[in-house]
Amino acid sequence: MNIAYIxxxxxxxxxxxxxxxxxxxxxxxxxxxxxxxxFTFGPYMPxxxxxxxxxxxxxxxLSQLRWLFSRPDLYLxxxxxxxxxxxxxxxxxxxxxxxxxxxxxxERIHCHLGDKKLYVGYFCKLLLRNIPLSVTIHAHELYIxxxxxxxPVALKTCDHIICIADLNKKILKDEWGIPDEKLKVIRLFGFxxxxxxxxxxxxxxxxxxxxxxxxxxxEAISQLIDEGxxxxxxxxxxxxxxSSGVDVLGYAKNLGIQNRVVAFGEVGEKxxxxxxxxxxxxxLLSRHDENGVPEGIPVVLMEAMxxxxxxxxxxxxxxxxxxxxxxxxxEDTQAAVGAIRRLxxxxxxxxxLGQKNMEIVRASYSEENVRELFKVLTS
Numbered sequence: 001m002n003i004a005y006i007x008x009x010x011x012x013x014x015x016x017x018x019x020x021x022x023x024x025x026x027x028x029x030x031x032x033x034x035x036x037x038x039f040t041f042g043p044y045m046p047x048x049x050x051x052x053x054x055x056x057x058x059x060x061x062l063s064q065l066r067w068l069f070s071r072p073d074l075y076l077x078x079x080x081x082x083x084x085x086x087x088x089x090x091x092x093x094x095x096x097x098x099x100x101x102x103x104x105x106x107e108r109i110h111c112h113l114g115d116k117k118l119y120v121g122y123f124c125k126l127l128l129r130n131i132p133l134s135v136t137i138h139a140h141e142l143y144i145x146x147x148x149x150x151x152p153v154a155l156k157t158c159d160h161i162i163c164i165a166d167l168n169k170k171i172l173k174d175e176w177g178i179p180d181e182k183l184k185v186i187r188l189f190g191f192x193x194x195x196x197x198x199x200x201x202x203x204x205x206x207x208x209x210x211x212x213x214x215x216x217x218x219e220a221i222s223q224l225i226d227e228g229x230x231x232x233x234x235x236x237x238x239x240x241x242x243s244s245g246v247d248v249l250g251y252a253k254n255l256g257i258q259n260r261v262v263a264f265g266e267v268g269e270k271x272x273x274x275x276x277x278x279x280x281x282x283x284l285l286s287r288h289d290e291n292g293v294p295e296g297i298p299v300v301l302m303e304a305m306x307x308x309x310x311x312x313x314x315x316x317x318x319x320x321x322x323x324x325x326x327x328x329x330x331e332d333t334q335a336a337v338g339a340i341r342r343l344x345x346x347x348x349x350x351x352x353l354g355q356k357n358m359e360i361v362r363a364s365y366s367e368e369n370v371r372e373l374f375k376v377l378t379s
Contacts, residue, residue: 002031004106006097006117006124013042017188018112023047033104035097037117041253048256053100055093063096067127078126085150087119094123101128109133114141114151122154134160136186137168152176162186199230199260200344203279203309205272205300206286208239208246211293213285213314213330215251220285220336222255229344231260236275238266276307280350281343283312286319287330297322302365305357310350312339324360325353 003025007018014022022032026047033051046052067075075095082091101109101124109128111121114137125133135158145151155161155178163169163185172178202221206212214235221233233252239245252261264275276282282304286295294317301322304311313319315327326343328335343350 001029002033002105002107004033004035004097004101004104004109004124006035006037006109006111006121008038008113008117009036009040009042009045010038011042011044012040014044014046015112016044019044020189021112022050026050033101033106035093035100035120037093037120041249041258043262045253045258047259051100051104053097055096060092060096063099064092066099067095071127074127078123081126082123085119085147085153087123087147087150090116090119091123094120094127098124098127101131106131111135113138114155115146118154118158119147119150122150122157125157132159134158134162136162136164137172138164139168142168142171158182160184164188199232200281201232201234201279202281202283202340203234203236203275203304204283205236205303206284206298207237208235208248209289210246211286211289211295212237212246213287214246214248216285216287216331216333216336217283218248218251218255218257218261219333220340221260222257223333223337224341224344225257225260227341229341231340231344233257233261234275234279235261235263236265236267236272272303273307276304276309279304279309281312281340282309283336283340285312285314285328285330285336286316287314288316295319302361305354306361306365308354308358310343310353311357312336312343322360322365324356 005022007014026032033053034046035053039054079091082088097120109121109124109131111117111134114135118135121133121135125131135155155172155176159182161172161178161182161184163172163183164187166185169183169185172183173180204214204217208214217233221231224231235248249258249261249263252258264271267275282301284298284301286298288294297318301311301313301319305322310326311323312326312328313323314330316330320327326339328339
């Protein structure tokens, strides 16, 4: 079943529950394509293998001309309906989306929310004629809807109306006269049915600047994902106000791995400890900066090692005074790929290295060092 999802990325990105629903439908054997009415990047974005119809005003205008010249009768009839209900923008999107739906051999149009997304789906159905249309109704659109006149018209053309609660079904049946056979209550779900697999978490802490090597790490993660490894990259940090910084999420988007990258921004110590506990591998692929200045001994490596985590680091500055293994050369993406792959595929190695790292920190990099500082300062 090829399902065209009409959604919004206003969140930013997809709503988490919509994304989980689409992933589960794909696991059940459906082919998913995505048609966003609004587009902003966020934590939940379409998977790389899902066709996503990115639009611009030129493409929308061109689609009107294509419909006008290929099916003028159908186009003008549908346009008059749009004018009648003051839904020109929804009609414009539908004309563009429907052309792509044809190419994708769409077998079902599903709208998530009964607002403008439903109206875009309604016009897509009119243009494509026999493709079934369905919608998931939450609560907001039953109380605050952008087009009350078109709402019942669009609902009547739906083949199935999914309600997330019994109350929604009752309202649609009693107040809008929707026949019971069209209505189906299918509740949303949380994480329990979604997390059948637990990805290996790679974590990096550091300012989003060139010196910290985020670009190398992201390229390595991209290669490993392409190999089929079930991994995620977590990033904590913020751009350096004294430099242009690195757009880590933009870089991830260009590599097509934005769904596997989470940027937490600047976090406090308590949250940082939680992230250290939950990660499996810590990576910091530092390099000399543009002035030739290397790292000292990055404190974040000490933090990760003190939490019993294996680390992958570059042999730059004085890092080798702390990290005994695994050290790789600066700028060596393939070495990073190999080191991370080795740890991802070997949980026992991760545990052993994590234990060794914790012992190294306890022996030489603990708070006991402050006693020596105290002696110096008070002598």
